Amino acid sequence: MSSSGRDAGPHRRGGHTSRLPPEIARAIVGLAEERSLGRGDALPSEPDLARLFDVGRTTVREALVILENDGWIERSQGTRTTLTSLFHRPLLGLEVLEPLEELAARQGWTCGTASVSFDVGAATPQEAGRLRVKADTTVTRLSRVKTIDDEPLALMRSVVPERTASPDELRSGFRDSITRLMATTRPLRFAESEIGAEPCDAHLASMLGLTSGAPVVVLEELFFSDAPDPLLWNTNWIVPGRIRLEMLRRLPRPSPSPRTRT
Numbered sequence: 073m074s075s076s077g078r079d080a081g082p083h084r085r086g087g088h089t090s091r092l093p094p095e096i097a098r099a100i101v102g103l104a105e106e107r108s109l110g111r112g113d114a115l116p117s118e119p120d121l122a123r124l125f126d127v128g129r130t131t132v133r134e135a136l137v138i139l140e141n142d143g144w145i146e147r148s149q150g151t152r153t154t155l156t157s158l159f160h161r162p163l164l165g166l167e168v169l170e171p172l173e174e175l176a177a178r179q180g181w182t183c184g185t186a187s188v189s190f191d192v193g194a195a196t197p198q199e200a201g202r203l204r205v206k207a208d209t210t211v212t213r214l215s216r217v218k219t220i221d222d223e224p225l226a227l228m229r230s231v232v233p234e235r236t237a238s239p240d241e242l243r244s245g246f247r248d249s250i251t252r253l254m255a256t257t258r259p260l261r262f263a264e265s266e267i268g269a270e271p272c273d274a275h276l277a278s279m280l281g282l283t284s285g286a287p288v289v290v291l292e293e294l295f296f297s298d299a300p301d302p303l304l305w306n307t308n309w310i311v312p313g314r315i316r317l318e319m320l321r322r323l324p325r326p327s328p329s330p331r332t333r334t
Contacts, residue, residue, distance in 0.1 A: 091127050093134035099125055100135060101144070104155060111159065114152040115145065143313045162220065166319045169263050171249035172218055172225075184219035185248040187279065191215070192239045199231050202294065202305045210234045212242050214250065217279055224280045226310040236303045254295060254303060263293040263306075267317070272309065280311050287312060 091099075100121065109115070116124065121132045136153060139145045147153045162179050164172075176183035191213040200207045214230040230250045232242060237257070245253050254260045268290045277284045293306040310317075 091125065091131065093131055093138060096121075096125055096127055096131055096135035097138040100139065101159075104159065109155055109159075111156060112154055114154050117152075162315045164315050164317050166265060166267075166317055169251065169260070171252045173249055173252070176220075182219075182221050183225075183248075184222065186217045186219060188214075188216045188246070190239065190243055195231075195233070199305065202302070203231065203233050204301045205233050205235070210239075212237070212239045214242060214246065220314055223314070224311060225314045226308050227276060227279050228309075229307045230304050231306075232304040235301075250304065250306065251295075254297075258297050258303070260303070261296050261298065263295050265294075266292045268292075276309055280309065282311065289317070291317075 100115065103124070104113075104115065115121070118129050118132050118136070121135075122129045125132070136145065136147065140147055143156060144159050145153050146156055162175065162181055164175065172183045192210065193213075195203065195205055195207055195209045195211045197207055199205075199211055200209065203209075203211070205211075211234070212232045214232065215227065217227055218225045228250075232250075236254075237245070242253075245257070247253075251260070269287050270290055271285045272280065272282055272288045274284045276282075276288065277286060280288070282288070289310040289312055291306075291308040291310060293308070294302040295304050295306065297303055
């Protein structure tokens, strides 16, 4: 939600315009952005919002429920409605391969790294298939929790074959970002990515502060350099609502018109 939705052409009904709650929710977000409101700032009261957008209070109430369910606002009986830390959710463009730390610095939020662990062993059949290595190849599994303003954002696991980096190289070189580490030691060209969703198990739930079975977004990535085989396999289990994933989709190029014979 990023626009106020005021350009729509609503119809009048019962003295108010007949705008739907989702549209008013977008309009409330637009109003907050126009006023440069942030975490902890209060929204106008329900009567004021109803007057601002020329709708009934029931519509405003339903719009606020939408925003509350999305985690953007906090409401309690007898107090003001305030914005949460999720209001200005970071935006992760899936077409750009960069460390989260650089994204955070550019967008004005703090990215942290916690619960870092290393596990060295033989590649499982699944890991071997993804990385195009033999099943007995040594791999290092690097796990860590990334945080946004001290709240869990994602559990990240990188599986790195020994041909890319040894366990000792990873332990000594890793600070906060596997993307930065790879880019500083070799040409990092691109990543092939897949997005899905799955319910989290008890371990994942405890790492991310969720309840077991809660849905998480799964972003899988294969990093490539100049060679045809992957450098590493990343799996990112992301807490829904903590970050926005964006992809720019373009229209296909028109096919060239067939040539006519003369």
